[in-house]
Amino acid sequence: MPLVSPKEMFAKAYAGGYAIGAFNVNNMEIIQGIMEAGKAENAPLILQVSAGARKYAGQNYIMKLMEAAMQDTDLPVVLHLDHGPNFEMCKAVIDGGFTSVMYDGSHLSYEENIAETKKVVEYAHARGVWVEAELGRLAGVEEDVQSDDHVYTDPEQAKDFVTRTGCDSLAIAIGTSHGAYKFKGEAKLDFARLEKVGQLLPGVPIVLHGASSVPQEFVEMVNKYGGHVPGARGVPEDLLRKAAGMAVCKINIDSDIRLAMTACIRKHLAENPGDFDPRQYLTPARNAVRDMVQRKIKNVLGCSGKA
Ligand code: G3H
Ligand code: 13P
Ligand code: ZN
Numbered sequence: 001m002p003l004v005s006p007k008e009m010f011a012k013a014y015a016g017g018y019a020i021g022a023f024n025v026n027n028m029e030i031i032q033g034i035m036e037a038g039k040a041e042n043a044p045l046i047l048q049v050s051a052g053a054r055k056y057a058g059q060n061y062i063m064k065l066m067e068a069a070m071q072d073t074d075l076p077v078v079l080h081l082d083h084g085p086n087f088e089m090c091k092a093v094i095d096g097g098f099t100s101v102m103y104d105g106s107h108l109s110y111e112e113n114i115a116e117t118k119k120v121v122e123y124a125h126a127r128g129v130w131v132e133a134e135l136g137r138l139a140g141v142e143e144d145v146q147s148d149d150h151v152y153t154d155p156e157q158a159k160d161f162v163t164r165t166g167c168d169s170l171a172i173a174i175g176t177s178h179g180a181y182k183f184k185g186e187a188k189l190d191f192a193r194l195e196k197v198g199q200l201l202p203g204v205p206i207v208l209h210g211a212s213s214v215p216q217e218f219v220e221m222v223n224k225y226g227g228h229v230p231g232a233r234g235v236p237e238d239l240l241r242k243a244a245g246m247a248v249c250k251i252n253i254d255s256d257i258r259l260a261m262t263a264c265i266r267k268h269l270a271e272n273p274g275d276f277d278p279r280q281y282l283t284p285a286r287n288a289v290r291d292m293v294q295r296k297i298k299n300v301l302g303c304s305g306k307a
Contacts, residue, residue: 003099006078009044010205010249018302019244022046024254026053033289035069041297041304048082075307090120100130106137117165135161136173138210155196169205176210180232180255198247205249212255213237218263225266240300260288
């Protein structure tokens, strides 16, 4: 089965009140774990590659791994560029076979963001590729850079932005943030803002970045086996489920996969100090990816059986 555009899966998710998980991938084990979960749940999938992941693994390796992954499945799967930093990188992945790109101009001025997003839209649409853009800014860690301030998305501006750029989906800021330290006080999302965006942009799939829920059992496991992630906290799963029932059609998850893999690797090595064959600790790590993705599909996304 070839990779697909997200168009149809988002249309179904929008109408059905559920969301598709977009899981970040960096290597073979993560790709295999996600694919296994998708098959077990018969769920549509988005696998996404950040600029850092592309640099780490290499675009050719990612493409070949995805080719292998798609050889034995009928699941609809999208390959997406996460936080594309410039036109050149968007072009390179489109030319290489990605079916969806995010151009992230959220750090630019409003008019510059529009101009750059439009350029990517023009190139991508001529080749049948989907474009996600971002308006507003999330606090948290991105490409190793920490930003402390949220800039929540203005709903009226979001309408103007989508109209003027022609982008297909929009990432908005309503209180989520990247990384494993999302909330110090009460965890909350601005649902009134999300509702307003949904009213002003009917039919446009909305994207939530920074949507890991940082399950406490994995935080505890990391800390128990020699790690140090005190106070890590994510977005409660019930808030994400509520967003998935609204205009949110794509929910981005990276930190939870990192945390689950690392917890299992730490545990394995602590309990088996003599092991030094990477397969011995990467097998439980790969299973942890599968289990985490299945948990998301069932508890958060609501897309089980929707492939
Ligand atoms: O939003 C960022 C993603 O979690 C990717 O992170 O840039 O460290 O690969 P990365
Ligand atoms: P998390 O850090 O919450 O997993 O967010 C990932 C993300 O938004 C990738 O674009
Ligand atoms: Zn993100």
